[in-house]
Amino acid sequence: xxxxxxxxxxxxxxxxxxxxxxxxxxxxxxxxxxxxxxxxxxxxxxxxxxxxxxxxxxxxxxxxxxxxxxxxxxxxxxxxxxxxxxxxxxxxxxxxxxxxxxxxxxxxxxxxxxxxxxxxxxxxxxxxxxxxxxxxxxxxxxxxxxxxxxxxxxxxxxxxxxxxxxxxxxxxxxxxxxxxxxxxxxxxxxxxxxxxxxxxxxxx
Amino acid sequence: xxxxxxxxxxxxxxxxxxxxxxxxxxxxxxxxxxxxxxxxxxxxxxxxxxxxxxxxxxxxxxxxxxxxxxxxxxxxxxxxxxxxxxxxxxxxxxxxxxxxxxxxxxxxxxxxxxxxxxxxxxxxxxxxxxxxxxxxxxxxxxxxxxxxxxxxxxxxxxxxxxxxx
Numbered sequence: 001x002x003x004x005x006x007x008x009x010x011x012x013x014x015x016x017x018x019x020x021x022x023x024x025x026x027x028x029x030x031x032x033x034x035x036x037x038x039x040x041x042x043x044x045x046x047x048x049x050x051x052x053x054x055x056x057x058x059x060x061x062x063x064x065x066x067x068x069x070x071x072x073x074x075x076x077x078x079x080x081x082x083x084x085x086x087x088x089x090x091x092x093x094x095x096x097x098x099x100x101x102x103x104x105x106x107x108x109x110x111x112x113x114x115x116x117x118x119x120x121x122x123x124x125x126x127x128x129x130x131x132x133x134x135x136x137x138x139x140x141x142x143x144x145x146x147x148x149x150x151x152x153x154x155x156x157x158x159x160x161x162x163x164x165x166x167x168x169x170x171x172x173x174x175x176x177x178x179x180x181x182x183x184x185x186x187x188x189x190x191x192x193x194x195x196x197x198x199x200x201x202x203x204x
Numbered sequence: 205x206x207x208x209x210x211x212x213x214x215x216x217x218x219x220x221x222x223x224x225x226x227x228x229x230x231x232x233x234x235x236x237x238x239x240x241x242x243x244x245x246x247x248x249x250x251x252x253x254x255x256x257x258x259x260x261x262x263x264x265x266x267x268x269x270x271x272x273x274x275x276x277x278x279x280x281x282x283x284x285x286x287x288x289x290x291x292x293x294x295x296x297x298x299x300x301x302x303x304x305x306x307x308x309x310x311x312x313x314x315x316x317x318x319x320x321x322x323x324x325x326x327x328x329x330x331x332x333x334x335x336x337x338x339x340x341x342x343x344x345x346x347x348x349x350x351x352x353x354x355x356x357x358x359x360x361x362x363x364x365x366x367x368x369x
Contacts, residue, residue, distance in 0.1 A: 007351065008323045014304040015224035015324065022219050025236060029215070029243050038248050041210075080210040085250055087210035 030090035040084035042093035043076065048105050049200070050193040053170070055094045055101075058083060061115030062097050065168050067189035082120065101170065107200065110137035112171045120167035124155070128162035135176045138201045142180045164188055170197065211250050214259060215243060221325065222263050228308055228320040229271045234278070241270040264325035268317075268335045307358040308350075315350030322347050 033039040041063070043056040054072045056064040056079055063083070066075040080087050091098075096114065103109035121129055128146055135141050143163075147155040163174040169188050175197040179185045187194035222242055226235035245266050253262065308316060317336045321327045322343075327335075333343040 005323065007354075008326070010304060011228070011308070011320075011324050012221075012224060014308075015227045017220040017223045017227075021223065025223070025239055025243075026215055026219065028240055029247075032240065032244055033247055036244065036248070038244070043212075076210045076212070077207075080208055085208040085211055086247055088212050088215070088247075 026089065030088045031092070033086075033088060034090060034093060038086055039088055039090060039093075040086040041079050042088060042090035043079075044089060044091040044094045044098065045072065046098045046101060048101065050170075050189055050196050053101070055097050056087075057094055057097065058117045058119075060117035060119070062094075062168065062171065063117040063120060065170055067169065067193065069190050070188070097171075104170070105200070114171065116168060116171070121162075121165070124150070124152075124158060125162035125165060128159050129166060129168075129172050129174070132163070132166075132174050132177060133172050135173055137173075140176045140178050140198075142178055143185060144180050146177065160186065173197075176201075208250070208253075208255065211247055214246075214250070214263075218260050218263050219243070221260060222267050225264055225267050225320055225325045226271060228305075228324050229268075229317060230274060231309065234271075234274045238267060238270045238274050241273065242267045245270065260325070261327055261331050264321060264327055265331070265335060267325075268321070304354070304358050307354050310357065311350050311353055314346045315353065318343050318346035319350040319354070 030039065030042070034042070041056055041058060043054060043064075046053050046055060051068045052072070053068075054064070054066040054070075054075055055062065056066075056076075064075065064079060066072060076087055100109055100112050100114060104112070118126060118129075127150055131146055131149060132141070143156045143159045144153070146159045147153050150159070152158075159177070163177055164186060166172055166174045166188055169175070175187060175189075175194045177185065184191055184194055219239075223235060223239050226238040226242070230238055242263060246263055253259075308319060311319065314336055318332055321332045321335060322329060328340075329343045329347070330340040332347070333340045336343060336346070338346075
């Protein structure tokens with residue numbers, strides 16, 4: 001609630017708060033909150049060949065990787081709703097994930113060695129994503145093949161649904177899942193991103 | 205359906221205002237600690253905050269309590285740091301040279317807090333009264349007296365307050 005008033009404005013200018021002060025205080029808050037055990041969701045963003053990625057982690061591990069096309073503000077709101085509103089930017093908490101992604105995008109890493117928090121996926125979708133995690137670097141699988149492997153050959157569309165709602169794209173490589181005819185199908189980060197990732201893996 | 209924003213968005217929106225309040229009631233040195241304590245405490249309590257609560261008023265209220273803690277801790281350690289005297293400056297030449305921040309710092313305790321919580325923190329007078337004691341009307345009077353004193357000690361203040369009826 002603001003008090004619209006010339007004195008308020010003048011006081012606000014007099015107690016000049018610059019962005020550096022706030023950045024420093026917010027970093028300190030993220031550290032003390034983590035130490036106090038009240039930082040439920042830590043996040044940061046990283047730049048990548050497929051655009052800005054949002055990384056979010058809980059105490060259990062990496063819980064979300066999100067493309068810019070998913071709208072990072074919406075993703076953070078969804079994390080607040082589904083996990084906890086105690087969400088803070090805390091880059092240090094995601095240093096390892098950021099480093100492994102950087103290595104992956106530069107072709108030096110073929111497998112991620114990160115603790116994952118699967119809580120945003122359940123049931124059949126969770127089962128499919130677990131299978132997708134087993135598709136090796138530079139290899140591909142098909143939606144139909146995954147449905148068969150899961151014991152439900154008719155669930156091809158449901159496999160597509162599991163990919164479309166993958167909370168951990170790139171790390172859980174749903175970009176390696178194609179249609180039976182070899183065409184791309186869909187991708188949570190857009191088809192350009194899927195092409196970029198497949199191209200990166202094919203080149204090495 | 206509790207659509208509670210990520211706490212980070214709360215810090216982004218209200219962090220500057222809370223820091224101004226902390227600086228106004230404590231000065232720049234202790235303000236950082238009070239700010240940090242305020243937001244850590246708020247983060248802990250945030251999931252239980254009722255939906256639709258006035259978040260800025262809630263934060264300023266926490267900041268008020270944390271500022272008291274900081275002052276008490278400072279008193280316990282008995283370090284005589286720059287505690288500005290609680291006196292109203294007269295309209296002397298040097299007093300008129302004070303900038304607005306110093307003029308606020310020199311206000312009597314109650315006036316200073318009424319001015320800061322209402323004009324910097326944006327609290328309605330009823331909420332200000334809950335923090336400094338007394339009635340909403342008394343809080344409004346304390347703020348008005350404070351503004352009057354600012355007008356005497358800070359040259360620009362008379363033009364500043366005209367829109368406040």
